[in-house]
Amino acid sequence: MVWYEKLGSFAAILYELRTLSHVRIGSGENIKLPTPIDNPQTRILRLEPGKAEGKWVVYIPASSLHGVLRSTLEDYMRTQLSPYDNKTVKDLKKDLENANVKNVNVEGWKSFLERVGSYSESIPGFDELPLYREVCYTTLEFDACQVPPASAAKKYYLTSIVGRMDSNEAHLPCFVCQLFGATGLRGRVRILNAYPSKETMETLPLDVITRVGINRVTGAAEEGRLFDLEAIPPGAAFYFFVVINNAFERVKLHYDPQDSQRCKEEERYKQYKEGLGVDEDLNYIALFEKSVELVSKGLVPIGAHGTVGFGNVEITELARFETRDEKTTREFIKVLTKRVSFTGNELRDELLKINEKYSQEGKDILKVKSDKIPDLDDSLYPWLARKLAELARSKLSKSQQSGASG
């Protein structure tokens, strides 16, 4: 399997995340944070330049964003696509019992079957669970994509039973793992923590919510069930930065013997595009944006207490750098890697120059999607995010000036 080893396209995107309801990302019980609340909201220490003392800043961890975007895409794909050969776990068990595979000894099968069976207790209706080719259950060990598969039995399952293989009969991970990564396979998406804007960083209030468990028999408050928790209030804005390598590369389809026939593969791409409601092409950025869209529509909550109204957010893209072909990408990256040797505004000027060059060909590298671009804090956002925000603001002010003079 040849993976993404050369960069053919690139996207670096700045998003705004605005809370529509309370949002709570807990820090765990054993983390020492400056708060007396039972269940504190997670915070990060931010230092003043050159000082050892700092302030605690409320933030949304990148791993929570990554997790929610990933699981949303998984859910969406399972909703929109059909199970592979309409298989369920029950069929899988039958398939495994009848399997006759070289290189898998009796112990290997026994162990694999034992692992499949171990979920029967913890997942109600486990036998009816549908199995998909395009999306795996990352938390079910037997079904999770893995490169290379840990055992011959698992390889047989991944390639022959759920069809996740390439034309060489090697395991090709599901669409979601191709984008977000799997065990042994680096994902294409990198996400930074979401921090509040510079202006609100120190003033962002947190709500303290007190709750109590009700005794179902007496209807009164249950003793010892009083607790409080911290949560981010509705209306708070956070900003996060995402980089997607080879963003515009098409998702790799799993092998189908009919693909060798003319146009069959294109037909499959078309079917997937329609099935998944993707506008442009079935590429990695399209899948990522679909996931952002679903979270942003409030279909999936972020963080804890999602079933009691917490976690609704709106995510808006503010600006992005994007390159769609290898030539533009290489040229863009070349400028970025000279950063350390540039002084003053040289990097900004070089980026503007290259953007100008390609915008004349209709291939803008810098795209600004909002008229409010925040000033990002030096100590929390990396240079590429800061540069993106700076250039986006400069582009906006130019267009406002030319609009005013026009």
Added chain:
Amino acid sequence: MKQLLVEKYSIRLYGNCSVGVKEGVVRTALDFVPATTILGAAASAYLLYACDGSALCYNCNARCPLRQIWDALKQRELAISHFVPVSQQEGDPLKEYFLYWFQLRKRAPRKSVHAHVALNRAVKGAQQMVKVGSKSEAELRGLFYGDEVWAPPSNEFYGFLAASSRDTLVAAQEVMSFLDLAQLGGRGKYCFVEVTGREPLTSVNAFLGELSKSWDKGSQLVAAGGLAFTQSEAEQNLLRAYSLRIRAVDIERMVPRAYTDSRYVSLYELLLGNVERIYVSTTDPPPVLRIDEYLPEWSLTGMPDLKLSPLGWNRVVPVNWVKGHVQAK
């Protein structure tokens, strides 16, 4: 190395970053960024973002900057140090760098633990632990785990590149410029790197002179940043070391093998060939050695003859030098 050109590199990390070892379900963070991590991250970004070669890196004959630095590392014309947290104290960066290893209890990076739990995709709740047979803790990590990460101000690190020729240094600069785009460490997808400074060091000769004065034949040396040697080197009893606790690292299990059809490369495989085991000494307390010969430049290049020296290990300084400075502080 005949003549040493030394450059200081400073980096700042953004997001949740760490390099460490798994201990149970928690990935602990080290007190430094290993040279191999820095080099591997830069090289990996270089391969992704800049490499034009069509052949696999192992077999490629192109004279690219990456190949140039592989060769330089093998020939010991280039050495990279581990990166340590930026010192809050002003002073000679080389001195501060070496003293760091002897003041770990005061200056070790600030760390915090981030706990994660995976959501069970089938029932939409937190994933429960399912223990089957001899399922190990390592396997449970995928479900519930913690990451110890470096917290500010310990998100700023610095280290050194020492090269014996201008050409090698330029090649290394070219590859290191990709560090800005690299994923670094265990949670690389949540970690962004920024190279905040690159400057030639002018104080090298003065520093080496100071080390030279502090050593008399037969006096003790101490390894800043730990010792690392391979199985064959350990068997040779090359080091008459004491106060040395050694942790054996099984490289087969520690380093994921690059795919056979991949352009990505394993630093260890390139430099060491088929080495089965690497032994790494602990850095706290630093291992003390008694060796008959000593050259001050070993503080920058590592002890000669040990294969892992160009990769940040085996940098020794006289115990007397350390005592003088630590007591003075």
